[in-house]
Amino acid sequence: MENVYDTLCERGYIKQLTHEDEIKKILGKEKVTFYIGIDPTADSLHIGHFVTMMFMAHMQRTGHRPIALVGGGTAMIGDPSGKTDMRKMLSKEEIDHNISCIKKQLSRLIDFSEGKAILENNANWLLNLNYVDFIRDIGAHFSVNKMLTAECFKQRLEKGLSFLEFNYMLMQGYDFLVLNQKYGCTMELGGDDQWSNIIAGMELIRKKESKASYGMTCTLLTNSDGKKMGKTEKGALWLDPDKTSPYDFYQYFRNVSDLDVEKCLSLLTFVPMDEIRHLSSLKGQEINKAKKVLAFEVTKLIHGEEEAIKAQNAAEALFGGGTNMSSVPSISIPESMKNALLTDILVHTKVVSSKSEARRLIEQGGLTINDKKIEDKNAILEDNDFNDSCVLIKKGKKKYYSLIIE
Structure with a gap:
């Protein structure tokens, strides 16, 4: 079978991983069950999530089984990773609504039919935990001194870290353990800001089950200046067409910097790498050909081919001096x-x-x-x-x- 590890490396997905030689060997010989966690803090995913969705899609296309874990339980606490302030608390009803919306968006890239992928909700095991039993059974395996060295906690200590959030690492580590026991899940994937939480889960599996597990993080979507991509005048670049129209979505990628074209094509499309290298080598006005391919392909994946064609036609009509406004927001x-x-x-x-x-x-x-x-x-x-x-x-x-x- 094709080794997805080579594909992930070539396209620039992998940022950090725990056991390089072992992971490369396993992904080339076995069908691995892996998971990525998404906290349903909004009723739509944004372009930053799309990178991890593509990470999952490449894995599934080469025979591996994804578990999309929505954090119905952890969202009631909030992940401190990458945040300088405590997250807004959500009600159970808000969380359930967000989960239903997120599943539809994940289904654009992930095939959930016939057990090819699993959608789980950690509320199924976290909300019914007995706290004393949990602390005795799970908390005993976590070192507070070690936890405080994690980046996700260090940057919050200056402003104040609640004990509520301090529990997050235990819960995410416990998620990995439960999925390992329930589905034979041996690998966790996530954004690079999840590195400490991934390591915590692996350590917990080793201590509780005496089994090997693995972790990989993917590159965050940043521009050539190192700043996160996906910010617009109206805020985040959402995958929900009611929050960011297909036309605005298309235009965002049609107007990316010349220096960001290759990275976006590699991470956000399935365009073959030979074609990507050719497109990104174009200079001057010719680079606009690559940007049109990028905008169309990304919009097609998120909103479907029909909407991508409408957005493309609207852009061409406007910037080409035409008068067809049927697809303009x-x-x-x-x-x-x-x-x-x-x-x-x-x-x-x-x-x-x-x-x-x-x-x-x-x-x-x-x-x-x-x-x-x-x-x-x-x-x-x-x-x-x-x-x-x-x-x-x-x-x-x-x-x-x-x-x-x-």
């Missing part, structure tokens, strides 16, 4: 706002966050209505501005909206 206003101040309309539709931002946008020449630059801060959107019942708004150089009447 739509925003709406009530009939009563016709003939209202443009600044009021921009705030109402959340194109900008405030009237002062709207005025600055106009002063700086950054607002265009139907290809006409707006220079008057007191401009009014009039009936004759509507072409086929809609108005094309351009904010800055790259943000387009189709304004319609509700």
Whole structure:
């Protein structure tokens, strides 16, 4: 069978791993059951999660069995990893809703049919634990001194780390133990910020079961400056089309830095590496060909081919001087706002966050209505501005909206 380890290395997924030679040998000869944990802290995953989803998908495509573990139990505490403040507490109802949404998004890349993958919820074993028994049985195997050296705790100690969060490592380690006992899971994968928690689970399995287990972390999605990718004017780049439209999703990747094209193609698509190397070697205006491939392929994986084609066509129509706005993100206003101040309309539709931002946008020449630059801060959107019942708004150089009447 194809050794997925070689694929993961070639495409740049692996950041750290615990037993390099053993892992490479096992992945080439055996079918491994592995897991990745996702805490359902929101009703959508974001582009950062997408890297781990692709990690799972590559593993599954070469015969290994993924367990997608949603943290219905751990989400009630919150992982301190990578956080400077304590996470917001969620109700059980919020968590259950988030889990149902996340499963649909995971199913875009992971095949859950016929036992090919497993969806588990750690609430099934964590919520019914007897605390005294848990501390006696599991807590006895954790050294507080060692835990305090973990990066996920060290950066929180300066601001204050609650005992509630201090339990998180024990619970994630216990998750690995339960999955090992229940499904024969021998490997945990995760983002690089999960390294300490992964090691804790492996140590627990060794002490409780006298078995070998393994861990790998994947590269976090960062740009050429080392900053996390996925931030937009509206916040995170979500996988939910109601939070980030397929068009905005497409445009984000269409406009990535030239230096980030190869990394994004490698981590976020299934485009063969020979083609990726060719595309990323293009220079000048030619690199835009690679960005179009990147934007289309990523959008297709998340939103489906039909939505990817719509987003592509909308972008081509707009930037090519066309007039087809059928796939441009739509925003709406009530009939009563016709003939209202443009600044009021921009705030109402959340194109900008405030009237002062709207005025600055106009002063700086950054607002265009139907290809006409707006220079008057007191401009009014009039009936004759509507072409086929809609108005094309351009904010800055790259943000387009189709304004319609509700």
